[in-house]
Amino acid sequence: MMDKCPYKEYCDYYRANFSNMPEKYAQILEIYYCYGNQCECARYLIAHALGVEELPADLAPYCMDSAKKILDKKVFI
Ligand code: SF4
Numbered sequence: 001m002m003d004k005c006p007y008k009e010y011c012d013y014y015r016a017n018f019s020n021m022p023e024k025y026a027q028i029l030e031i032y033y034c035y036g037n038q039c040e041c042a043r044y045l046i047a048h049a050l051g052v053e054e055l056p057a058d059l060a061p062y063c064m065d066s067a068k069k070i071l072d073k074k075v076f077i
Pocket of ligand 1: 005006007008009011013014033034035037038041042043044047061
């Protein structure tokens with residue numbers, strides 16, 4: 001198992017959206033992404049590549065396609 005995500009304390013999605021989800025669903029997402037598989041997290045990808053200040057508030061951890069579109073726009077302009 002990997003360590004805790006290094007962006008957890010800066011992650012708005014974790015703060016704003018996990019608290020609004022049904023508790024079990026939030027726990028599953030948090031355990032899966034934030035405490036084990038952050039390399040599969042769309043938010044981690046953006047934070048790692050562009051910085052936490054570039055994280056859209058509404059980007060969900062499982063929206064890798066959206067993260068790749070953001071990266072394409074930022075990297076190739
Ligand atoms: S949602 Fe992604 S970026 Fe945010 S704390 Fe969890 S693993 Fe890290």
